[in-house]
Amino acid sequence: MTDLPTQEIADGGVRGYLHTPRGESLVSLALTHGAGGNCSAKLLVDVAELFAQHGVTVLRFDLAFRQARSSGPPHPSRAAADRDSVRAAVDVLRARTAAPILIGGHSYGGRQASMVAAEDGAIAAGLVLMSYPLHPPGKPEKARTAHLPDITMTSLFVSGTKDPFGTPAELEDAIAMVPGTTGFEQITGAGHDLSPARHRAAERTLAAASELFSLPTRIGPRI
Numbered sequence: 001m002t003d004l005p006t007q008e009i010a011d012g013g014v015r016g017y018l019h020t021p022r023g024e025s026l027v028s029l030a031l032t033h034g035a036g037g038n039c040s041a042k043l044l045v046d047v048a049e050l051f052a053q054h055g056v057t058v059l060r061f062d063l064a065f066r067q068a069r070s071s072g073p074p075h076p077s078r079a080a081a082d083r084d085s086v087r088a089a090v091d092v093l094r095a096r097t098a099a100p101i102l103i104g105g106h107s108y109g110g111r112q113a114s115m116v117a118a119e120d121g122a123i124a125a126g127l128v129l130m131s132y133p134l135h136p137p138g139k140p141e142k143a144r145t146a147h148l149p150d151i152t153m154t155s156l157f158v159s160g161t162k163d164p165f166g167t168p169a170e171l172e173d174a175i176a177m178v179p180g181t182t183g184f185e186q187i188t189g190a191g192h193d194l195s196p197a198r199h200r201a202a203e204r205t206l207a208a209a210s211e212l213f214s215l216p217t218r219i220g221p222r223i
Contacts, residue, residue: 016061160190
């Protein structure tokens, strides 16, 4: 837990929580959830609190489909509204800090953020994608890679080695399609949820982000 300030946000179609570091923000992160959760998922809370301790302003937020209903999966026909949620979260951060912005999220949320990045390479300085859902479990032929060659920003992929949505080898092949600078943090033994308490997923993500994005020295050394 952290005693850093957390502010509830309900602004411009954005619903979530803003984590503010002490002192000047070095970078900011718009972070969202997977298809089965919301912005209060433990993984997102852990990442937000830890990043904020190291100088990052973090907005963890609900996508449009979760704002519309408290449970149930997103519908493909409304995915554009979820991508608009990412853009709206970026606007909220821009109104509060001049720090460079990263966008990303867990699973479905990360995928939507990556599609926003493919559509607009200037929207953010980089991507943080945790458990990118490369394909539905057991269906590698349905790879979600069409937009990857359009991503020019620096992109971090964090994934467990036991994730049924993509093996490390499959993800490496997919990441190779991204023309921008990339990093791949593999968490041995973790599944799709990354089991944040067991595998120190937040710490591993912070360390990998520090290295890939060359974040200032307030970000801790690699674990």
